[in-house]
Amino acid sequence: MEExxxxxxxxxxxxxxxxxxxxxxxxxxxxxxxxxxxxxxxKYTYDCVKYLVQLGYNAFIFHEKxxxxxxxxxxxxxxxxxxxxxxxxxxxxxxxxVIVIPEMAAPVMKMLGFDxxxxxxxxxxxxxxxxxxxxxIPGDSWVMYGFDEVIVTSKKLGDYVKTLFPNxxxxxxxxxxxxxxxxxxxxxxxxxxxxxLCRNVVDYRNFTKLFYLKQPLFRxxxxxxxxxxxxxxxAKIIKEASLVVWIDEIAGFGTTPIEAMKCNxxxxxxxxxxxxxxxxxxxxxxxxxxxxFYNNLDLPDLIGEYIMKFTQDTFIEDDILSEKYKxxxxxxAQKEAVKNVFAKIFSNQKESINKDIEKLKSKDGx
Amino acid sequence: xxxxxTVIIPIHHLVKETKLSxxxxxxxxxxxxxxxxxxxxxxKQDRQIEEFCKTLVDESQILINKTSKTDYASQIxxxxxxxxxxxxxxxxxxxxxxxxWISRATQYSKIxxxxxxxxxxxxxxxxxxxxxxxxxxxxxxxxFSEIQGFYDLQMCLEVDVASLNGMVMKTTKFxxxxxxxSNIKYYTNKEFLLRALNNSLKVFVIPKVxxxxxxxxxNSISAxxxxxxxxELTYWNNITKKEYYFKNDREIIDYNPSK
Numbered sequence: 001m002e003e004x005x006x007x008x009x010x011x012x013x014x015x016x017x018x019x020x021x022x023x024x025x026x027x028x029x030x031x032x033x034x035x036x037x038x039x040x041x042x043k044y045t046y047d048c049v050k051y052l053v054q055l056g057y058n059a060f061i062f063h064e065k066x067x068x069x070x071x072x073x074x075x076x077x078x079x080x081x082x083x084x085x086x087x088x089x090x091x092x093x094x095x096x097x098v099i100v101i102p103e104m105a106a107p108v109m110k111m112l113g114f115d116x117x118x119x120x121x122x123x124x125x126x127x128x129x130x131x132x133x134x135x136x137i138p139g140d141s142w143v144m145y146g147f148d149e150v151i152v153t154s155k156k157l158g159d160y161v162k163t164l165f166p167n168x169x170x171x172x173x174x175x176x177x178x179x180x181x182x183x184x185x186x187x188x189x190x191x192x193x194x195x196x197l198c199r200n201v202v203d204y205r206n207f208t209k210l211f212y213l214k215q216p217l218f219r220x221x222x223x224x225x226x227x228x229x230x231x232x233x234x235a236k237i238i239k240e241a242s243l244v245v246w247i248d249e250i251a252g253f254g255t256t257p258i259e260a261m262k263c264n265x266x267x268x269x270x271x272x273x274x275x276x277x278x279x280x281x282x283x284x285x286x287x288x289x290x291x292x293f294y295n296n297l298d299l300p301d302l303i304g305e306y307i308m309k310f311t312q313d314t315f316i317e318d319d320i321l322s323e324k325y326k327x328x329x330x331x332x333a334q335k336e337a338v339k340n341v342f343a344k345i346f347s348n349q350k351e352s353i354n355k356d357i358e359k360l361k362s363k364d365g366x
Numbered sequence: 367x368x369x370x371x372t373v374i375i376p377i378h379h380l381v382k383e384t385k386l387s388x389x390x391x392x393x394x395x396x397x398x399x400x401x402x403x404x405x406x407x408x409x410k411q412d413r414q415i416e417e418f419c420k421t422l423v424d425e426s427q428i429l430i431n432k433t434s435k436t437d438y439a440s441q442i443x444x445x446x447x448x449x450x451x452x453x454x455x456x457x458x459x460x461x462x463x464x465x466x467w468i469s470r471a472t473q474y475s476k477i478x479x480x481x482x483x484x485x486x487x488x489x490x491x492x493x494x495x496x497x498x499x500x501x502x503x504x505x506x507x508x509x510f511s512e513i514q515g516f517y518d519l520q521m522c523l524e525v526d527v528a529s530l531n532g533m534v535m536k537t538t539k540f541x542x543x544x545x546x547x548s549n550i551k552y553y554t555n556k557e558f559l560l561r562a563l564n565n566s567l568k569v570f571v572i573p574k575v576x577x578x579x580x581x582x583x584x585n586s587i588s589a590x591x592x593x594x595x596x597x598e599l600t601y602w603n604n605i606t607k608k609e610y611y612f613k614n615d616r617e618i619i620d621y622n623p624s625k
Contacts, residue, residue, distance in 0.1 A: 187477060188477060189473065189474065189477065191506070191514070191515065191573060192506050192573040193506075193514075217500070219507075220503045220504050220506055220507040220510075221506075221507075222506065222507065222508040222514070242573075310573075310574075311488055311503075311573060311574055311575050312464070312574075312575050313464065313465075313466040313470065313574050313575070
């Protein structure tokens with residue numbers, strides 16, 4: 001290689017390291033357009049970008065040209081975060097930059113993976129194991145597309161991802177829960193309403209109908225579905241409810257039960273296929289603060305028993321779950337994890353660039 | 367938890383069975399997780415009844431009704447006018463309070479002090495010891511009334527789901543509203559509820575079972591109603607819908623089947 005060319009490349013490498021050190025490297029978090037429908041997974045992505053911006057990084061929400069945004073359900077604090085679109089001609093990335101793509105966007109990963117003009121670090125963001133294979137072409141893998149690192153929301157999910165892609169490394173950014181929204185300051189007593197988070201709306205419809213058929217004494221009970229509800233309304237429903245029913249077998253983390261316990265609302269939860277860390281005690285058994293079930297058909301009786309106890313006042317409902325979970329999965333912890341994960345990603349990037357420089361230097365010396 | 371509630375028990379007559387019931391009723395007050403500030407037995411002037419009541423409560427907790435009006439409404443009105451607490455509730459002699467009712471009523475009255483005038487419990491109704499159905503729970507059904515948990519006038523005019531049993535109300539509000547009307551032979555409580563709602567009082571159902579109501583006891587109003595033909599009951603039901611506009615207990619012409 002010509003001396004000048006090597007020098008230029010070394011110079012470029014050093015400028016990349018400077019970019020990383022000055023936090024000028026771009027971090028692009030790809031999001032889908034939810035068309036104004038609130039989605040926890042999108043809020044999580046926005047939170048990551050929000051923290052990175054607060055930490056001084058050059059982070060962006062990255063989306064297609066047609067994008068509705070989140071102003072209507074997350075407000076200006078989130079909609080004002082820096083955004084970039086795919087189609088922006090001025091958008092260029094180099095080796096110091098990072099692109100983060102959600103697990104369900106396998107076609108986007110493929111497109112980026114086979115485009116040699118995109119030499120940046122490619123990271124998968126995986127929040128649910130179910131969506132890993134949703135759009136992945138049979139026989140393909142993330143690693144094949146150049147994605148050799150994944151951010152997950154729980155260790156359980158990370159371990160599972162490793163069984164599918166053994167060469168991938170994972171880091172954990174747990175979901176942060178806003179203690180201002182989910183606190184015990186709510187002075188009004190619990191209503192008999194039941195808040196439900198069902199991944200599958202058909203499941204929700206079926207079990208509520210089944211409940212009214214099997215428990216005619218409690219036909220007056222009101223169920224409130226938490227799916228696609230604005231964060232403030234979502235928190236209000238959980239605080240007012242006397243019981244939260246959580247059915248999300250494919251969750252990678254599952255914040256709803258913790259959010260409920262933070263504001264002293266009882267939880268009836270279906271055991272998820274991948275049991276996250278928070279759901280297990282020190283003996284690796286399911287925690288007792290939540291009442292667990294395995295079969296949706298058992299739900300009408302379980303809810304009936306609960307309502308009977310609630311209305312007859314035959315159990316102590318005012319025990320202090322909130323105190324126990326007050327410090328669990330806070331926004332501060334999430335922010336700290338974001339900071340550590342990206343510090344590590346950039347440190348590895350620097351190491352990789354340095355290695356390349358060293359190689360070139362040694363060649364130059366020869 | 368401090369409370370400011372008196373439980374009023376109107377007593378018109380006592381036979382062997384009702385003596386046992388009255389003992390159970392008073393025990394249900396004494397066994398409350400939060401004992402009410404006071405109990406007041408409003409008793410018809412009758413030596414036997416008075417003597418029996420003295421075996422159950424302190425003499426100062428017995429009020430003798432020396433007037434000739436000893437019906438359910440008059441007994442309660444007299445009782446309310448003679449208590450010193452901010453709130454009161456009424457317990458019929460053959461019914462019982464759920465053991466947490468006073469505690470719940472106290473808790474809710476502190477939280478909803480300015481927002482609610484009448485607190486109602488979910489009522490369990492029994493017939494000869496067998497559970498029949500609930501009352502008041504419908505206030506919590508989705509879209510039943512304008513605000514979940516509260517009764518509104520329109521709904522109470524359309525559907526008979528409300529029960530005033532176990533009602534906890536501010537003493538002064540009850541007196542201001544004119545009390546219960548003894549001229550309304552049946553559905554006395556219903557007329558009172560309609561009147562309260564018509565006067566913009568806020569009626570809220572605490573979503574807890576507070577009152578265990580025994581239906582159709584011998585000599586009770588509900589047992590008497592079972593003997594009446596439906597036209598007479600409809601007549602009295604319609605009377606409530608005409609009378610709730612008025613504070614005064616106006617004279618009412620008794621039902622006449624020939625008219």
